[in-house]
Amino acid sequence: MNMEPTTQAIRPEAAASAPAPADCVIEARNLDLTFQTDDGPVHALKDVSLQINKGDFVSFIGPSGCGKTTFLRCIAALETPTGGSLSVNGMTPDEARRNRAYGYVFQAAGLYPWRTIAKNIKLPLEIMGYSKAEQEKRVNQVLELVELTGFGGKFPWQLSGGMQQRASIARALAFDADILLMDEPFGALDEIVRDHLNEQLLKLWARTNKTIGFVTHSIPEAVYLSTKIVVMSPRPGRIHDVIDSTLPKERPLDIRDSPEFIEIAHRVREGLRAGHGDD
Amino acid sequence: MNMEPTTQAIRPEAAASAPAPADCVIEARNLDLTFQTDDGPVHALKDVSLQINKGDFVSFIGPSGCGKTTFLRCIAALETPTGGSLSVNGMTPDEARRNRAYGYVFQAAGLYPWRTIAKNIKLPLEIMGYSKAEQEKRVNQVLELVELTGFGGKFPWQLSGGMQQRASIARALAFDADILLMDEPFGALDEIVRDHLNEQLLKLWARTNKTIGFVTHSIPEAVYLSTKIVVMSPRPGRIHDVIDSTLPKERPLDIRDSPEFIEIAHRVREGLRAGHGDD
Amino acid sequence: ADDVTLQLKWVTQAQFAGYYVALDKGFYEEEDLNVTILPGGPDIAPTQVIAGGGADVTVEWMPAALAAREKGLPLVNIAQPFKSSGMMLTCWKDAGIESPEDLKNRTLGVWFFGNEFPFMSWMSQLGIGTDGKGENSVEVLKQGFNVDPLLQRQADCISTMTYNEYWQVIDAGVSPDELVTFKYEDQGVATLEDGLYVLEENLENPEFTDKMERFVRASMKGWKYAEENPDEAAEIVLDNDASGAQTETHQKRMMGEIAKLTAGSNGALDPADYERTVETLMGGGSDPVITKQPEGAWTHAITDAALK
Amino acid sequence: MLMVVLAVLVWCLGWWLNSRLANSPASKTRAVQLLVPAIFGITVLLVWELLVRGLEVSLVILPAPSVIAARFASSLPILWDDFAQTILKGALGGYVIGCGAAFLTAILVDRSDFLRRGLLPVGNFVAALPIVGTAPILVMWFGFDWQSKAAVVVVMVFFPMLVNTVAGLRETSAMQRDLMQTYAASYWQSFFKLRLPAALPFVFNGLKISTTLALIGAIVAEFFGSPTVGMGFRISTSVGQLALDMVWAEIVVAALAGSAFYGLVALIEKSFTFWHPSQRG
Amino acid sequence: MKSLVAVLTVVAAIIALWYAACVPMNIKGVLDQAERAGAEVTPATAKERRDMSEIGLVATNSFAISETWVQERPRLPAPHQVAVELWETTVEKKITSKRSLVYHAQVTLSATLLGFAIGTGLGILLAVGIVHSRVMDMSVMPWAIVSQTIPIIALAPMIIVVLYSIGVQGIIPKAVISAYLSFFPVVVGMVKGLRAPDAMQLDLLKTYNANTNQGFWKLRLPSSMPYLFASLKIGIAASLVGAIVGELPTGAVAGLGARLLAGSYYGQTVQIWSALFAAAILAAALVALLGLIEKLVLSRMGVRA
Numbered sequence A, B: 001m002n003m004e005p006t007t008q009a010i011r012p013e014a015a016a017s018a019p020a021p022a023d024c025v026i027e028a029r030n031l032d033l034t035f036q037t038d039d040g041p042v043h044a045l046k047d048v049s050l051q052i053n054k055g056d057f058v059s060f061i062g063p064s065g066c067g068k069t070t071f072l073r074c075i076a077a078l079e080t081p082t083g084g085s086l087s088v089n090g091m092t093p094d095e096a097r098r099n100r101a102y103g104y105v106f107q108a109a110g111l112y113p114w115r116t117i118a119k120n121i122k123l124p125l126e127i128m129g130y131s132k133a134e135q136e137k138r139v140n141q142v143l144e145l146v147e148l149t150g151f152g153g154k155f156p157w158q159l160s161g162g163m164q165q166r167a168s169i170a171r172a173l174a175f176d177a178d179i180l181l182m183d184e185p186f187g188a189l190d191e192i193v194r195d196h197l198n199e200q201l202l203k204l205w206a207r208t209n210k211t212i213g214f215v216t217h218s219i220p221e222a223v224y225l226s227t228k229i230v231v232m233s234p235r236p237g238r239i240h241d242v243i244d245s246t247l248p249k250e251r252p253l254d255i256r257d258s259p260e261f262i263e264i265a266h267r268v269r270e271g272l273r274a275g276h277g278d279d
Numbered sequence C: 001a002d003d004v005t006l007q008l009k010w011v012t013q014a015q016f017a018g019y020y021v022a023l024d025k026g027f028y029e030e031e032d033l034n035v036t037i038l039p040g041g042p043d044i045a046p047t048q049v050i051a052g053g054g055a056d057v058t059v060e061w062m063p064a065a066l067a068a069r070e071k072g073l074p075l076v077n078i079a080q081p082f083k084s085s086g087m088m089l090t091c092w093k094d095a096g097i098e099s100p101e102d103l104k105n106r107t108l109g110v111w112f113f114g115n116e117f118p119f120m121s122w123m124s125q126l127g128i129g130t131d132g133k134g135e136n137s138v139e140v141l142k143q144g145f146n147v148d149p150l151l152q153r154q155a156d157c158i159s160t161m162t163y164n165e166y167w168q169v170i171d172a173g174v175s176p177d178e179l180v181t182f183k184y185e186d187q188g189v190a191t192l193e194d195g196l197y198v199l200e201e202n203l204e205n206p207e208f209t210d211k212m213e214r215f216v217r218a219s220m221k222g223w224k225y226a227e228e229n230p231d232e233a234a235e236i237v238l239d240n241d242a243s244g245a246q247t248e249t250h251q252k253r254m255m256g257e258i259a260k261l262t263a264g265s266n267g268a269l270d271p272a273d274y275e276r277t278v279e280t281l282m283g284g285g286s287d288p289v290i291t292k293q294p295e296g297a298w299t300h301a302i303t304d305a306a307l308k
Numbered sequence D: 001m002l003m004v005v006l007a008v009l010v011w012c013l014g015w016w017l018n019s020r021l022a023n024s025p026a027s028k029t030r031a032v033q034l035l036v037p038a039i040f041g042i043t044v045l046l047v048w049e050l051l052v053r054g055l056e057v058s059l060v061i062l063p064a065p066s067v068i069a070a071r072f073a074s075s076l077p078i079l080w081d082d083f084a085q086t087i088l089k090g091a092l093g094g095y096v097i098g099c100g101a102a103f104l105t106a107i108l109v110d111r112s113d114f115l116r117r118g119l120l121p122v123g124n125f126v127a128a129l130p131i132v133g134t135a136p137i138l139v140m141w142f143g144f145d146w147q148s149k150a151a152v153v154v155v156m157v158f159f160p161m162l163v164n165t166v167a168g169l170r171e172t173s174a175m176q177r178d179l180m181q182t183y184a185a186s187y188w189q190s191f192f193k194l195r196l197p198a199a200l201p202f203v204f205n206g207l208k209i210s211t212t213l214a215l216i217g218a219i220v221a222e223f224f225g226s227p228t229v230g231m232g233f234r235i236s237t238s239v240g241q242l243a244l245d246m247v248w249a250e251i252v253v254a255a256l257a258g259s260a261f262y263g264l265v266a267l268i269e270k271s272f273t274f275w276h277p278s279q280r281g
Numbered sequence E: 001m002k003s004l005v006a007v008l009t010v011v012a013a014i015i016a017l018w019y020a021a022c023v024p025m026n027i028k029g030v031l032d033q034a035e036r037a038g039a040e041v042t043p044a045t046a047k048e049r050r051d052m053s054e055i056g057l058v059a060t061n062s063f064a065i066s067e068t069w070v071q072e073r074p075r076l077p078a079p080h081q082v083a084v085e086l087w088e089t090t091v092e093k094k095i096t097s098k099r100s101l102v103y104h105a106q107v108t109l110s111a112t113l114l115g116f117a118i119g120t121g122l123g124i125l126l127a128v129g130i131v132h133s134r135v136m137d138m139s140v141m142p143w144a145i146v147s148q149t150i151p152i153i154a155l156a157p158m159i160i161v162v163l164y165s166i167g168v169q170g171i172i173p174k175a176v177i178s179a180y181l182s183f184f185p186v187v188v189g190m191v192k193g194l195r196a197p198d199a200m201q202l203d204l205l206k207t208y209n210a211n212t213n214q215g216f217w218k219l220r221l222p223s224s225m226p227y228l229f230a231s232l233k234i235g236i237a238a239s240l241v242g243a244i245v246g247e248l249p250t251g252a253v254a255g256l257g258a259r260l261l262a263g264s265y266y267g268q269t270v271q272i273w274s275a276l277f278a279a280a281i282l283a284a285a286l287v288a289l290l291g292l293i294e295k296l297v298l299s300r301m302g303v304r305a
């Protein structure tokens, strides 16, 4: 009861929406979400339509409170839209959740302090009923993927923030989900560590060919990582601009000093400034 | 008793160090600091030498744990070096502290929630024994300076994060200190608010001609603000590079897209990368 | 007026009517005394209060007083308004108890807190052990404040006073026919109750003895008045009961029973009663309450002067 | 008079010694952290001894520590029997039943928002009942032996434990719960893997509070009826017999047992919640 | 609103259970009475019934069930009996009457408040000492914890006798006991509260070169307020228990403790229960009052409660 405060079965008409094109993984049509709060309704998402294709790396950027998190949570079926339709892998988001279609990475690493890194990564595997041997294998696999081999026996608090965040990504990668949803995963880290993780994330994405939804506040981060940048504006949360990146798939870190990069970054900043009031 | 756990009178030889040149406000020579912890000694600062002149805006940048905060705290006499010499305004740091030579701004605004903004700004004035009328006058002055006129009667939690941080800067400006020490003051704010505050901080610096020591993790922030950028490297904390900015004093926000800016940023990034091991 | 503080052994009830009557009727005032009566309670040891100087004189049972004396607290009996003992053991008849011999192998409720001495003496005189059930032993429970252990049949017998707990059993709806009682008086093991005791060292002070003479005189006047006017005495007690828990019927009945116990005493201690008490306490087996003949545990000096 | 002066001197000496120790660089070592309270305790005992002797306080008011120690040493068998009756049977029995029942109830309550809203205020109200009042009732219901003492303990520890456990089970952050949702975890999976471990610090807090309550409850209940053994029985009987040394010997046992009990639970807590910031130092 | 419904439901369920529990609890007493009154009871004698299960007795003597809720001296009084007693002793009696629970509650309340004041004052002083002096922290704190493992009721009569012996009587001895119970939560909470300011906040004052005194008044004290109130709420409930415990040996003269004891002494279970409820209501009211004061103080301080 307590576990599911916000999610109910999605409304029938949403479930019945027309199937998306073959390689379209996530499709939102005229999505609307209003929170009922004590201070009256908050219109968090208004008329949001978006298609995300298989293998896309989509960043969501926008001022605080514009609904980035809310949109990601709708996809993850952690929030139920109050209007419009949303499909994930051709199912309702809730069906997708039950099918364990995605891994979700939160802003803070959110590792359980009473479990070692390895046991933290095992958590979803235990819940999903993987065999002991399989668990062991996958943990080693993803630990290597995020370059944490040898740290499996440590407790989270014995690791730096950056390593914790990598472990939490490993946790989301450990099971076979095609979609990775990340809500400001590097927000709490310092710039240098962040650069490093960005590089690694790109490599990982290239290797695994997952579809990634990524929320960030940082313009360079969004530009550096994405194939598609969604700029949002607040009150009520709308999509202000969708920018398809012209950068090549191969991106060394110093691509950020290239004119193309600066050009895209500039466009994003303009979009942000247009949507942003005073703080 | 408990209030001053770390500061003892500075050692005599440090106090007796040769006076610095006329416009040199802060001078460190071969500064060393080792913390004794349960896990053995931590060498936080090693052989740090630096001169800061009157009116300088000096940024400290470097990976987490490289000793930026520790160095700033040494200047503020919140930490006692274990070797080398350090003088502030030609005095020992502790004498300078007793003379209230500097204002210190912490990463979080750290306003007292039980005091209004105005009363928060009055706090140092009360402690330093200013008259009621003088307190009133100065509060209004600095509130205007940070563009918070009219918000004096509000409580901190009624203000946005950016406004809180401005109030905490106002608090450090309220009394006559020539030096302003700021430890990642904007670390917790989002990029757009941060841009705005950076702009205002530059204006304020130009108007008051204070000497500012500024710790940050953000390369653009450091480049945008400083006349001098100190790049540090960890284990043990050393100064890796000192970069004198070639940017003009007048800096609109879009100076950040200029080639000069990108050039300096590049140099800082290279310095950082060189000093940065694995996290 | 001279101040006198009197510590009672128990809560305000008709058991102490004489003192309340003397206070209420101004007998103390007539003797130029300003008397404060401190009620007792389940955890107050009157002997300890007087040892600490919290009272000048206290109402106490002689076994407890003599035991305290052996412990090095020299209490002296200066007056004895109660002639006979009101203590008894009350048993269910249907438990098959007819004589003290039948007590063996039963569960008995006993008061502790210094009130266990008469019972212990009695049992050791009967040669019955008190350390658990068995052929020649009884199981003893530390009885609480009330008669529940009997009513709930957690014990076969409990300690009662003729003037108090016995009637509570009756009030609970039990008819006297269902009960068997063993009075300590009848068993020949009665010990003196409710005497007035002071510290020996104080008796060397003439001012104090003078105060006590006047106190005893007024108190006995109160007792005699209470015996003659039991209903009025009960009312006075009720007026002084700050807890508001006592009922009129119960106190009037208690006063009637108390009068039977005070009858026959003019306030002076009868040395024969004293001898019998000491004999009871010292007599019997391995674990006597007092081990040696007490010296100077009582005096007639006060009563002689007060009652002439 | 000499003794009184001496007592003042001893006090000053003890305090001076402790000041030196506490402000010395060694003050963070384990030895000093044990030594300082020990010196304080010994100082208090010495001052007590000297004052009692110097002011000639009557034995029946306050015995000197040396007298209490002598009595303690000579009455070990009695003290042990009382300890077994009151602590091992009454307090421990009630503690296990009470805390166990509260824990299970907490799980039940936590499953239903309705129950939690309804039961917790009522629980807080019941927890405010002064147990001195419930003790005679429970003795009437459960008899004179340790069962009634255990019942009193159950009543005393149940609600503090319940409130703590319920609070603990709600301690998880929204993010942690969301994480479980993204795994489509079942109720019991998220209970055992998330909520229970997260609740442990609170559970142990409840367990620690309950230790002293259990002890006090078991002893107090014996004042309202008991067999002729037990710490509460001995204390009340000994006061009546003016054997104050015995009373204090029992109080020493109570303090020792209570501290040991508390310490034990704290130790177990450390090994179970080593990961919690408060335990990491 | 939702909470109110939930609470009422739970209360209703408890009352229903309570009524049900009265039946087996009181059946033996009812049957004994019925037997004496000459009614047909199975089994016929009290002795036979003694070892039978209550449920069995209820089954064989179902006629007696309604009697179990109206007994004069029940083992477990029915809710309405307690309610009626509470009503009669509060509303229908003059407040000055010794039979009025309001009178007794007020006696206990005054001792509680005095003890609470002493305990809180002492607790705060100790906490200030502990926070500012390492010696006190290291030597006093462990013993403060040990002090709470001492059963107060064992000490209560002795405290009273010792205070008698130096001529202190009346409300003070009770207040001392109640202070003994309430000082501890205040010390613990206040130490926590005074230490609540983090290193940064303390450093801030240091950059102003503030002295210890200024640090206390401007930082430590205000930031300890939420902790103080949390522990005051525990403290006042403990105080009440202390005052009641203190009333038992002082001759059970007046007060809720005296009522409890007198009720117990005369087997008046209804009276015990109503005194118990009165005490719990008093405790709840005191805690609620403190909650109200907390809200007021904290909101005046600008701290959202």
Ligand SMILES: Nc1ncnc2c1ncn2[C@@H]1O[C@H](COP(=O)(O)OP(=O)(O)OP(=O)(O)O)[C@@H](O)[C@H]1O
Residues within 6 Å of the ligand: A035, A036, A037, A042, A043, A044, A062, A063, A064, A065, A066, A067, A068, A069, A070, A071, A237
């Ligand atoms: N559970 C909720 N109940 C009520 N309002 C909510 C809830 N969650 C979010 N909101 C509101 O909805 C709006 C969008 O919130 P959301 O968290 O999606 O913003 P965001 O873009 O992620 O912001 P940030 O960058 O600060 O994380 C905000 O105004 C927020 O206050």
Ligand SMILES: Nc1ncnc2c1ncn2[C@@H]1O[C@H](COP(=O)(O)OP(=O)(O)OP(=O)(O)O)[C@@H](O)[C@H]1O
Residues within 6 Å of the ligand: B035, B036, B037, B042, B043, B044, B062, B063, B064, B065, B066, B067, B068, B069, B070, B071, B237
């Ligand atoms: N009080 C202390 N005791 C022991 N070690 C300390 C203490 N303060 C800092 N250190 C250690 O000294 C080193 C330098 O710390 P410092 O806080 O100065 O780093 P920093 O550059 O400010 O890092 P960040 O960017 O994370 O704030 C770190 O390794 C840190 O763990």
Ligand SMILES: Cc1ncc(C[n+]2csc(CCO)c2C)c(N)n1
Residues within 6 Å of the ligand: C009, C010, C015, C042, C111, C112, C113, C115, C143, C144, C145, C161, C164
């Ligand atoms: C716990 C408890 N202890 C002792 C007594 C004994 N007592 C003291 S005075 C007195 C006279 C009659 O009321 C009696 C019997 C008791 N009743 N309850």
Ligand SMILES: [Mg+2]
Residues within 6 Å of the ligand: A068, A069, A070, A183
């Ligand atoms: Mg968000």
Ligand SMILES: [Mg+2]
Residues within 6 Å of the ligand: B068, B069, B070
């Ligand atoms: Mg730092």
